[in-house]
Amino acid sequence: MIKYPDVQGTKPDIPMAIQKVGVKGVLYPIIIRRGEREIHLYSTIDVFVDVPASRKGADLSRTIEAIENVTDQPAKVSGVEFLAEDIAEKVLSKFPYSTRSEVHLEADYFSERSPEDGKKHMVKYRIISRSVASKDSSVTSIGIIVHGINACPCAMETTRAMTGEEFPLEGDILAKIPSITHNQRNTVTVVIQTDRAHQLEIDDLIDIAEKPVNGPLVSVLKRRDEGELVYKAHKNPKFVEDIVREVAESIAISYPDFPEDYGVEITSESDESIHPHNAFAKVHSTFGELRKSLKS
Structure with missing residues (x-):
């Protein structure tokens, strides 16, 4: 042999x-x-x-x-x-x-x-x-990647000011409705440390990640559906910073029993429609740090 x-x-x-x-x-x-x-x-x-x-x-x-x-x-x-x-x-x-x-x-x-x-x-x-x-020992985590849409609040307020200057008599109305802005597809990634005593359902995590970006994105949208999605995004415009903060807050509230030192990682990336680059934000924290932030 x-x-x-x-x-x-x-x-x-x-x-x-x-x-x-x-x-x-x-x-x-x-x-x-x-x-x-x-x-x-x-x-x-x-x-x-x-x-x-x-x-x-x-x-x-x-x-x-x-x-x-x-x-x-x-x-x-x-x-x-x-x-x-x-x-x-x-x-x-x-x-x-x-x-x-x-x-x-x-x-x-x-x-x-x-x-x-x-x-x-x-x-x-x-x-x-x-x-x-x-x-x-072992350190284990579970996460999800979702896609949604976000509208830029900065450009919205800029165009609101420009429109108000052009139509000064309509200022009251313009202040109450969404103004023109650019919007883009946004990718949210959430990863949470877990163990067999502290489990989560992936569908619940999807709901948390999608909410700030008006998800889910679907393949078929009729005229009314398309209009409602765009209108919803423009009624609640967000920076990538806003998105990761909202997701972090929801996670801290949704999983109150997760240990203080367990890690949480959240990213938001916008495929910018008016730039040749993307916008990006990341929260890398623990449950304890997130809970402390919510109390301050």
Whole structure:
């Protein structure tokens, strides 16, 4: 029987530790069983471990084995975030020379939504999950990416002033209605640290993320529906800063039992219609810091 050499286990020419080695873009079907629901997702998974200075490389095939070991037991998987956590822990058990493992998992998620028109639309979202495992603990998070529309409040007040100057006798009316402004598609991303004792429903998180950006965006809009969406956005114009603050406030209120030190990350990015660049805002905080801000 041939004894194959362990090339990865040999000493490297340069004895330097590497913090992240692994595989990216592993495509894998997964099944989530949550209550009475069975959710089929097509996921993209990245898996990493650290490699000590004494080794030339990592045994990368073990990362795929870990994914297969965990996903072969769908009855035990109740959430995307816990699937990522289970994979991270399984990976670490297969790499005795590593001190930490990291898993990033994303998947398209389709949800039936009813916007202003009251009709049901199938809307695609992107679920995000991350988990970092060490020998004695794991840190896991779950998140969502949603799309909406926001109108610029700065341009609105500028055009209101310009219109008032042109039509001075109509000042009272102009002050009561939305003025002309530019609007754009806005992408909101929310990622929240969680654990098995502090869980959340992804549909609830979608509602929180979509509200400030007048979501959901749907593929079919009749004239009335289109008008109502645009009018709604212009009645409540927002900067990207306003959006992340509103989402942060809603999260702090919606999850009062989440631990103070658990992380919250929120971003808002507008595909600016009048600029060749995008507008961006980010809140990177903890539940404790968010609650403190709301009290001040």
